[in-house]
Amino acid sequence: MWITSSLDTVLTPTAIALGNFDGLHRGHQQVIQPILKRHSPLDSRQRTEMLLTNPVTLLTWDRGLLDNNLGESQPCYSTVVTFHPHPQEFFTGQPKKLLTPLDEKAEWLKTMGVEQWVLLPFDEQMATLSPREFVERILIQKLQPRCISVGFDFRFGKKRTGTVKDLEKIAGHHGIKVKTVPLYLCENGERISSSEIRTSLEKGAIRRANQLLGRSYHLVGSVVQGQQLGRTIGFPTANLHLPPEKFFPRSGVYAVKVSETENNANLGLVNHPGVMNIGCRPTVAGQTITVEVHLLNWSGDLYGKTLKVSLEEFLRPEQKFPSLESLTTQIQADCLHATEVLAVESQK
């Protein structure tokens, strides 16, 4: 996948999916799918990966529901266009925590078969473009789209005044098709949105977050050294260093599945069961929040590796225990609890 933030190095012509797509949830996937090519290459590794992590997308793929660049006869690059930084971050001046930081989003887009990702620099100049200027100067002149796919509530241009109707009108005037993807609901009728997913994660409602996402919420990070205490209590824990912009779920203990990432796949870890703690470790007077994972029935060296941890269930809040012994007894119980939860999960 070609990734660029310079409008001078964009591959053209394009079929564009436009939005911020934080989380790449099931609603976002609906917006991106129409620009994908029917036969985007999915090798066997990608198929297995998608089956394990994103079965909803694979199902859609296999049913051949993809529109083949919205029926375009001329080949064009399937291109996801997002803004960077997130417009909210630009306006508030506050760093925004993301469900899918850049590296994670790049991996998912690649897996979906997107050929190009354009990160439009969101600065003062971009923020003051009128809807028409944005469409004509940025989209049409620079990206040469043959078709554009957006969600029903997409807003653009100065003060978000441009609506989907405006986009249809301006782009239509230049002979460009616009596909407006309607509100996509969960099986139970619930609305799918990044903010609902954030709220669920903050509450520890992992199953609901995962249902809205269409896959498990992931933490991807490299293993760094901790206080080296874990091994002394019989539960070594891989401490993860995560991108600073990653959105953290509720503090506490989780049942998780752990996999290696593609670039360090040599330990044979694919959805390995584990327990994870996110928190300050009050029992050992920890000062900062750490994310640490213990892999069940496994031993080996993880330092320097990059791990992908899928959150499956919230087990309990973090507690301050009176002694290391009582913490150890509780971690043993957590491991049993996680084993049960993950066994039920794998039978589904």
Ligand SMILES: Cc1cc2nc3c(=O)[nH]c(=O)nc-3n(C[C@H](O)[C@H](O)[C@H](O)COP(=O)(O)O)c2cc1C
């Ligand atoms: C499953 C699990 C549950 C944990 N729960 C708690 C907890 O409730 N309270 C706490 O203070 N620390 C908790 N911890 C963190 C331990 O204090 C930590 O793993 C230990 O101090 C070792 O840290 P180290 O990796 O830096 O050596 C938990 C760790 C794991 C793996």
Ligand SMILES: Nc1ncnc2c1ncn2[C@@H]1O[C@H](COP(=O)(O)OP(=O)(O)O)[C@@H](O)[C@H]1O
């Ligand atoms: N089952 C396991 N789960 C997690 N890490 C393990 C496991 N077995 C061995 N390790 C290794 O032990 C390290 C963690 O040991 P620990 O004593 O907790 O040290 P640290 O405080 O540096 O994390 C991991 O980074 C990994 O290299």
